[in-house]
Amino acid sequence: xxxxxxxxxxxxxxxxxxxxxxxxxxxxxxxxxxxxxxxxxxxxxxxxxxxxxxxxxxxxxxxxxxxxxxxxxxxxxxxxxxxxxxxxxxxxxxxxxxxxxxxxxxxxxxxxxx
Amino acid sequence: xxxxxxxxxxxxxxxxxxxxxxxxxxxxxxxxxxxxxxxxxxxxxxxxxxxxxxxxxxxxxxxxxxxxxxxxxxxxxxxxxxxxxxxxxxxxxxxxxxxxxxxxxxxxxxxxxx
Numbered sequence: 001x002x003x004x005x006x007x008x009x010x011x012x013x014x015x016x017x018x019x020x021x022x023x024x025x026x027x028x029x030x031x032x033x034x035x036x037x038x039x040x041x042x043x044x045x046x047x048x049x050x051x052x053x054x055x056x057x058x059x060x061x062x063x064x065x066x067x068x069x070x071x072x073x074x075x076x077x078x079x080x081x082x083x084x085x086x087x088x089x090x091x092x093x094x095x096x097x098x099x100x101x102x103x104x105x106x107x108x109x110x111x112x113x114x
Numbered sequence: 115x116x117x118x119x120x121x122x123x124x125x126x127x128x129x130x131x132x133x134x135x136x137x138x139x140x141x142x143x144x145x146x147x148x149x150x151x152x153x154x155x156x157x158x159x160x161x162x163x164x165x166x167x168x169x170x171x172x173x174x175x176x177x178x179x180x181x182x183x184x185x186x187x188x189x190x191x192x193x194x195x196x197x198x199x200x201x202x203x204x205x206x207x208x209x210x211x212x213x214x215x216x217x218x219x220x221x222x223x224x225x226x227x228x
Binding site: 004040041042043044045059090092096100101102103105106107108 | 116118145146148155156157158159160163165203207209210211213214215216217218219220221
């Protein structure tokens with residue numbers, strides 16, 4: 001069954017530390033996305049990618065880097081974690097030709113920065 | 115500025131009752147609108163997508179309407195079940211492919227009680 005998985009599912013990090021969130025998809029999709037969800041707000045796009053070895057900035061890229069080493073894998077990197085980056089992070093994938101760009105979401109990673 | 119507004123913010127209904135969730139938006143262009151269900155601690159799962167100027171869809175106990183002139187959508191849930199307890203998120207897409215951007219509402223938290 002096609003799926004998007006994320007690891008870890010939750011993480012506690014210290015301010016100034018490095019955090020890497022990983023995403024793996026078996027949908028054979030070209031597009032992958034990283035979003036963050038904050039209480040009371042809609043999901044916001046951080047980075048996305050439409051091909052391996054290339055990433056694009058989304059709406060709120062500051063403080064984040066992304067890496068797409070293969071079609072299946074997409075990572076989000078926080079080089080210097082800050083308190084304001086405490087949130088739930090979702091990865092999603094989408095096929096270019098799919099019906100109205102339906103995105104398939106992973107279960108999320110809850111990140112707490114202390 | 116928030117471009118997708120959902121109401122109510124939260125809603126409590128008794129099992130078996132019907133409920134209506136609202137979504138107003140200002141996104142332009144508005145190619146399509148999708149409703150997602152997000153169970154606590156889980157990712158988003160698509161319920162339905164609306165495309166036409168005046169559109170209606172039905173998916174089991176879920177039915178939805180879209181009026182692009184009014185930039186307004188509703189999600190109706192009939193004969194609610196305890197498993198309907200979740201956050202329902204309205205998302206407007208500005209294109210019909212993965213090249214477009216998605217604009218997310220903050221969600222309506224629905225709680226179904228026995």
